[in-house]
Amino acid sequence: MVKELKKRNYVPATDTIAIDLGLNPLIATNNGDLLGRQFFDFLKKMDEKITKRMAQVQRNGGLPSRDNRYREYVRRLREFLKNEINRVLNRLINLYKPMKLVVERLDFRSPELSKRMNRLIQNFGKRYVKEKLERLHQLYGIEIVEVNPAYSSQECSSCGYVDxxxxxxxxxxxxxxxxxxxxxxxxxxxxxxxxSSLREFHPHxxxxxxxxxxxxxxxxxxxxxxxxxxxxxxxxxxxxxxxxxxxxxxxxxxxx
Ligand SMILES: [Zn+2]
Structure with missing residues (x-):
């Protein structure tokens, strides 16, 4: 799927950066940066439009997948996801020029969005992030390290308490x-x-x-x-x- 890309000249300035991918913001780093903070607002607005349109189409006995306006919304959503993911990851690379990038297995979901919206961003978002990380690896030789994210949102990064x-x-x-x-x-x-530096935590x-x-x-x-x-x-x-x-x-x- 991803074309072979020619490796670019890249001089790393940081050893390792870990990122948490979410919806609000799109990316947080272990250094405290919050990147892509408008991401969620756009998704919410889009969610309202998509949900409303779907209801309209269904009320008239139609199928959303055959409705032009619905399809146009989904196309715009996909384009936005792709652009934002690229933009924010590029910014991160410019900011740190890391040798290694630590990422979790992805989970884009929010209780504040509709079921359908969650499914859409889950599918497309994951794919776009994967493709982008693959490109960063090919272009700059950045090592992508996947770690196990289980309980990482409930564990205290300061004292280790899990609750x-x-x-x-x-x-x-x-x-x-x-x-x-x-x-x-x-x-x-x-x-x-x-x-990422502990052997006990392999991704699976x-x-x-x-x-x-x-x-x-x-x-x-x-x-x-x-x-x-x-x-x-x-x-x-x-x-x-x-x-x-x-x-x-x-x-x-x-x-x-
Ligand atoms: Zn603590």
């Missing part, structure tokens, strides 16, 4: 354990960067295994900590089975 409640909203992250507060996608990008590790590794790593960090937040951990279903072992003094790891 569903850490994710306050789609944009806000606030750690229930250490109080670390930041943009949710930036937090994820930091986690992805960390995971089952979610359950990922959680196990995360919790063991977090508990390991708390070893010997005099003021371990035991109450918080006890109230978190993720930690239950692990705490049973820890609270047994024979294991030699006691938190309190």
């Amino acid at each position: 569903r409640e850490n994710r306050k909203s789609t944009q806000e992250f606030e750690c229930k354990c250490c109080g670390n507060k930041m943009n949710a996608q930036v937090n994820s990008a930091k986690n992805l960067l960390e995971r 590790l089952p979610k359950k295994q990922v959680l196990k590794v995360l919790i063991q790593r977090h508990l390991e960090r708390l070893k010997g900590c005099k003021s371990a937040p035991l109450d918080i951990l006890k109230g978190n279903p993720y930690y239950r089975e692990f705490l049973e072992n820890i609270l047994n003094p024979r294991q030699g790891l006691t938190l309190s």
